[in-house]
Amino acid sequence: MISSRIPLPVLQVGLVLAWSSGYLGGVIATDTDSIVRVLLWRFACVAILFSPFLVAALRRGITWRWCLLHGTLGVVGMFVCVGLGIEGLDLGLPAGTACLISALQPLTAAVLAGPVLREPVRRAQWIGLAVGFAGVGLSVGGLSNGDQLLGYLCAFGSMLCMVAATLIAKAKWAGDDLPAALGFQTLVTAILFVPVAAYDGVLLPEPSSRFVVA
Numbered sequence: 739m740i741s742s743r744i745p746l747p748v749l750q751v752g753l754v755l756a757w758s759s760g761y762l763g764g765v766i767a768t769d770t771d772s773i774v775r776v777l778l779w780r781f782a783c784v785a786i787l788f789s790p791f792l793v794a795a796l797r798r799g800i801t802w803r804w805c806l807l808h809g810t811l812g813v814v815g816m817f818v819c820v821g822l823g824i825e826g827l828d829l830g831l832p833a834g835t836a837c838l839i840s841a842l843q844p845l846t847a848a849v850l851a852g853p854v855l856r857e858p859v860r861r862a863q864w865i866g867l868a869v870g871f872a873g874v875g876l877s878v879g880g881l882s883n884g885d886q887l888l889g890y891l892c893a894f895g896s897m898l899c900m901v902a903a904t905l906i907a908k909a910k911w912a913g914d915d916l917p918a919a920l921g922f923q924t925l926v927t928a929i930l931f932v933p934v935a936a937y938d939g940v941l942l943p944e945p946s947s948r949f950v951v952a
Contacts, residue, residue: 757840761833764824767952772940773824776952778931779943781816781924788921795918807910808919812926815903820927823896831889839893842870846897847904854905 767776826836845867851857911919935941943949 758837761823761827761837761840763952764827764836765833766948767824768828770946770948770952771944772935772938773828774931774935774938775940775942775944776949777820777824778928778935778941779949780952781928781931785921785924785928788917788924791915791917792921792925795915795921800918805922807906808922809926811903811907811911811919812923813930814899814906816923816927817930819896819899819903821896821931822892822899826889826892826896829889829892831893835890836893838873839890840897840900842867843897843900843904845870847901850901850905851908855909 767773770776823836823840827833845863848863849867907913932941
């Protein structure tokens, strides 16, 4: 695999940059007429991008169990997780704070993998999780009174949804056929955003550069 020839520090830096860029994209999305519109068309475009892999998997044959698993991952790990995260930004939560809360996800998942998946949990992981929550507490304490509590709840809910999706994937999925799985998950997510966008009257793309950039 290509990733096996890339030094680990490069992959780690790339992960941090990619992870953080999602919150910058969220801030840009809040400047458009509707975040729901942006999310709908973002997931629709990604689903189209991965559709050839999904079609190939359908031709090979997939099971209802496969559909249920990746449908669940799409609902929990994408639709609810991303929706709550972006909603938190829309409610006024600073992108840096949202990113800091979300950064607790890997450690939280690693710690919960002990009681849930019977995996060993090191003391350093517990210490890291405690330090992470302390950092979030300090950042929350320094924010102005105008920031809404609901934004924090959305950010924590988003993080916990990603933790749940991570644990489900670790327990039920070996990581095989990733492009087809992503195609199915993003397709499910895009479909779920359709009625929300229709209800808000934002189903069609917005003819603006802000929408395209977001």
